[in-house]
Amino acid sequence: MTGLDARLVVDRGAFRLDVTLTAAPGEVVALLGPNGAGKTTALRALAGLTPLTEGRLLLDGEVLDRMPAEKRPVGVVFQDYLLFPHLSALDNVAFGPRCRGASKAEARTQAALWLERMGLSAHAAARPRRLSGGQAQRVALARALATRPRLLLLDEPLAALDARTRLAVRAELRRRLADFEAVAVLVTHDPLDAMVLADRLVVVEEGRVVQEGTPSDIARRPRTDYIADLVGLNLYRGQAEGHTVRVTDGPVITTVEDFTGDAFVAFPPVAVTVHRTRPADTSARNLWRCEVAGLETHADRIRADLTGDLRLTADLTAAAAADLDLRPGAEVWATVKATQTHAYPA
C-alpha cells in the first residue's frame, strides 16, 4: 500500500503516546491538540528522532521503525526552523542533497532551483538571521523538500510568525502543501491553521486520538470539550430519544434530529438568547435558568459564561449586554431554538 500507515507508541513513564495515523499520498493531515498532548512526540517518532517503544511505521510499504533518522525519506520543517546560522540560505537548502550523495555543484544547483521556486533567489546568499520570518519559513520548507521526502513533517509551521505575516504565509503554505504529491503531516495547536492547511484532522489529547475527520466535520461535530472550545461550540453528551437529548447530570435539550442512543448535542454561543426575566412569549423550545459566572470581551462581542441548569457560553452584542445590565452573579434566563442545535450519535 502507498502512503503512511503508522501506529506510534512512545512510553515515557507517566506519559504514554499511542496514536494510529494513516494518510494517502497527496493528503495533508494535521495533528491537532493542546500543549502536552503528544503531537510533537508523534512527529519526532515519525522523523526517527524519538524511538518507538512499540508499534509500526510503514511508508509506501517500507518499514521505517528501526531506521535511523538520517536514512528515512522524511523531511522536517521545525517549529523555529533551525536553519543553520553559519550557512547561507542556499547552503542550508543544499545541505540535504549534499548529505544524500549529490556533488557540491549539483547540490547547489538543486538548492538554487528550490529557492527560485520559493521566490527567494534574491536571498540565496543571505545568512538566516538576515531573513524575515516568512522568508526563513520558506527556506526551511525548501530545505526539507530538497531531499525529496516521501513524508513531509511540519511542526507548528506558523507559530514563529507574527499575526500579520501569518495570514500571508498560511495561504502560501496551503498552496505549496496542495502541490506536494507525497504525505504531509503537520502538528499544530491552532485550529485555524489546521483547518486551512489540512485535508484531514487528527485530534490528539493526552497521547490518544480522540477524533479524526475532515475539518468541516470536526467543526460541526466536536466530540470533546477541547475541540468544542476550539471551534467555539457549546457541547454536551447524553442520551437521545427522538427529538430530545437528556444531558448527563443535566436538563433535556430539544433538537431537530431524530434518533436514539448515546449522543452529542452542540450549539454555538450566538444561538443563545439571554433574558433578565423569564420570557413569557418565547418560541424557543429550550429555556434554562442560569447565573452569570463571568463576562469577557471577545472581538466586538461580549461572551458570557453561564452556570445553573446548564453550563454554557452565550455571545451578545455589547449593546445587548448593556441593556440587560449583566454582571457576575446576575440571574438570567437563556433560550436556544431547537433548529440551532445539532445532535449526533456519540
Place this chain on the structure above:
Amino acid sequence: MIKGSRAPLPLLVPALIGLVFLVLPLIALLVRTPWARLPELLTGAEVWQALRLSLVCATAATAVSLVIGVPLAWLLARVEFPGRGLVRALVTLPLVLPPVVGGVALLMALGRNGVVGRYLDDWFGVTLPFTTAGVVVAEAFVAMPFLVISVEGTLRAADPRFEEAAATLGASRFTAFRRVTLPLIAPGIAAGAVLAWARALGEFGATITFAGNFPGRTQTMPLAVYLALQSDPDAAIALSLVLLTVSVAVLAGLRDRWMTAS
C-alpha cells in the same frame, strides 16, 4: 568614560583591585628588569632555542588537545552513559593535580618502565621521557582539560536540535558534528585552544619531571627561567620578559584575527 563612571562602586572597587592584583606582578617585573644588561643577557643562542622550543611544543600540545579533546568534550556533552559525572571529574583532575605530581604520574604511565610505556618501548622502540615529544605529552596532559571544559560548556549551551535537523536532512552523526556543530561551537573551541596554548606555554612542573631538561631538546622557556633564577636572577627576569612579550603578541594577534573574521 561615562560608562565607567556609571559602574556601581561595589562592583567597580573590587574590579579595580582585581585588575591591580593581576597586573602588579607584571609591572614589578618590568620595573626590576635590568634593561642595560638586556642585550647581553638575551644574545645567548640558548634563549632563542628555548623560546622556539616553547612555541613549537605549546602549539603541538594545543593541536593534540584539539584532535582528542574536542571529541571528548562532545562525548561528555552529548552522549548519555553511566558514570558520565565521574568521567567529567577525571577529565578535570589534571587541573587540581600539582604539575610535578602529574609529571611523575606520566612517568609511571608512559615512562620507559611505565604501565603502558614499557610496551611502547618493547614494541615500537618509542620512549617519551627526555624527548621533545615528551614535552608535548606533558604540556597536553596539563593543558587539555582547559580545552575540554571550555568546549563542553559551549556544546552544552549550543542547541542540540541543530544536530537533529541535520539528521533529518540525511547527515550521519559525524557529518552533523563536522558540518553543523563544529562551525557553531568554533568560538568556544578557539577560546579553549587559546587557554590550552597559554597554559602549555607556561608549563613547568610536569615538563621538567616527565621530559627532563636539556637545551634544544626539552628545555622550554619556563625551565630556562627557573634554572636561570638559580644562578642569575637578572637573566631569569630577562627570559620571563621575552616569554611574556611573545605570548602577549601572539594572543593579541589571534584576537584581532577572530574579531575581523567574525
Place this chain on the structure above:
Amino acid sequence: MLTRSLAVAGAAVALLALSACSSSDSDGNSGRLSGTVNVFAAASLEQSFTELGASFEKAHPGTKVVFNFGGSDSLAAGINSGAPADVFAAASPKTMALVTGKGGNAGEPETFVRNQLEIATLSGNPHHIASLKDLTESGLKVVLCDEAVPCGTAAKKAFDASGLKLTPVSLEEDVKAALTKVVLKEADAAVVYQTDVRAAGDKVEGVPFPEAAGAVNDYPIALLKDTGNAKAARAFMDLVQSPDGQRVLTGAGFLAP
C-alpha cells in the same frame, strides 16, 4: 677568633644540654633558650637536620626548629629577598656566597660537612657501570644536575678533570630530581651525592668513582644578619657541628669537614 671560641663554647653548651637534663647551671648566665629557629637548609640535609631539630627541641623545651629545605640557590634567593631565616646551611660555598656577597650573614660561614659525588645506577647495576668512563657509553641514559645547582657544578668538575665528554639526556633542576629519574628507572644512571644514594636505600645502587675526590662539595653554615633569635640559632649551629651532630650527619653519608 671570636666566632671560633663562641662556637666551641656553644658546642659545649649543646653537648651538656643533650647529655644532661640539669643544664640550668651552664645556661644560667645566658638565660634559657626559647622561641623559633628558622633554618634554611639544602635539600640533601633534610633527613639528618630533621633528626637534629627534634633532638634540639627535646633538649631545649620551649624552642621550635622550623626547616625550609630546598635547592640552595632558591633558598639563597629567598634569604636575599627578605625571607625570615636565622640559619642558612648551603650545599656549596658558591650558593653561600650569594648571601654573604650581599652581607646577609652575621658570622663567617663554616664548613660543617662535605659531600662527595657517586654514581647512582639501577639496583643490581644491570649495565655494569664501574667508572665515570662507563657512563659515556652510547645508549646509556644518564642524567646530571644542571650546572646552576651545586651537584651539577661538582659533576662538571669531575668530568672536566677526567677529560671525559658526556651527553646527558637531561640536566635536572636539583639532585633529588636527578635521583628520582633513576629510582623510576627512566634513566640508567645519575651522578648525585653519596648522601642521596644512601637515602634512596636499595632502590638504587651506588658506584663510587675516584674523580669524585677532586670535586668534593663543602657545606657551609652561617648565622644570618636578620636573625631574630641569635642565641637559639647559634645553639642549633653548634649542635650541628658537635660530635653528636656530626655522628648523625656522617650516618647519612656526609663526610666530616
